Amino acid sequence: MKPSSTDVEVRKDETARLYEALIDGEVVGALAYETTGGRFSLTHSYVDQDRRHQGIASAMARYALEDLSRSHTKIGIYCGFVADYIEAHPDWKDAVDINRSAFIATRTARDTNSGH
Numbered sequence: 001m002k003p004s005s006t007d008v009e010v011r012k013d014e015t016a017r018l019y020e021a022l023i024d025g026e027v028v029g030a031l032a033y034e035t036t037g038g039r040f041s042l043t044h045s046y047v048d049q050d051r052r053h054q055g056i057a058s059a060m061a062r063y064a065l066e067d068l069s070r071s072h073t074k075i076g077i078y079c080g081f082v083a084d085y086i087e088a089h090p091d092w093k094d095a096v097d098i099n100r101s102a103f104i105a106t107r108t109a110r111d112t113n114s115g116h
Helices: 056-071 080-088 090-095 109-114
Strands: 008-013 018-023 026-036 039-047 075-077 096-098
Touching: 008 056, 018 056, 026 056, 039 056, 039 080, 056 075, 056 080, 056 090, 075 080, 080 090, 080 096, 090 096
Parallel strands: 039 075, 075 096
Antiparallel strands: 008 018, 018 026, 026 039
């Protein structure tokens, strides 16, 4: 059974710099962000392979954009999925700077702690 968008819970983990998607308490996806000079950037996203195409990444993108837009500074977008999400939801275009050609090498706290 596919989860509905209401089955997806999204939370922010400031220590790991992640937005995490959960279904039934299990983390099934993550959207990483970075902070540089008071500016936020969404850098990359991941959803478990067996959970893709169910609206999970969209739920994370929407939650992150709503959360970060409160900073009243443009949000840097370096994640291809989030860039595609914004193209499909143009109301966000004024709140972001999309840079598809840029690459930011990031390691979240979770990556570091898990030995990856």
